[in-house]
Amino acid sequence: MILFFRENNGDFLAIDTSTNRHYLEHFGKDHFQGRATAIEGLVGSVCTTSISRAYLKTNCRRMPRTKVPAEWLKAIGL
DSSP: OEEEEEETTSOEEEEEGGGHHHHHHHHOOOEEEEEEESSTTOGGGEEEEEEEHHHHHHHEEEEOGGGSOHHHHHHTTO
């Protein structure tokens, strides 16, 4: 399942919840694979990265897909 978040800096990110088990089993980390901007505020700089649950809790708030701007959804291929 893909969940969307908005970071405190205003950027959006998407995480794939199905990847958490892989990170836990292979690396012992409570992380997810996600898509986020590599450069703050630059939608075209979207990259794939690991994102910790702690980071999500501290620096992000969950958003419905309908609140994510169309240009951002396009940048991550949705």
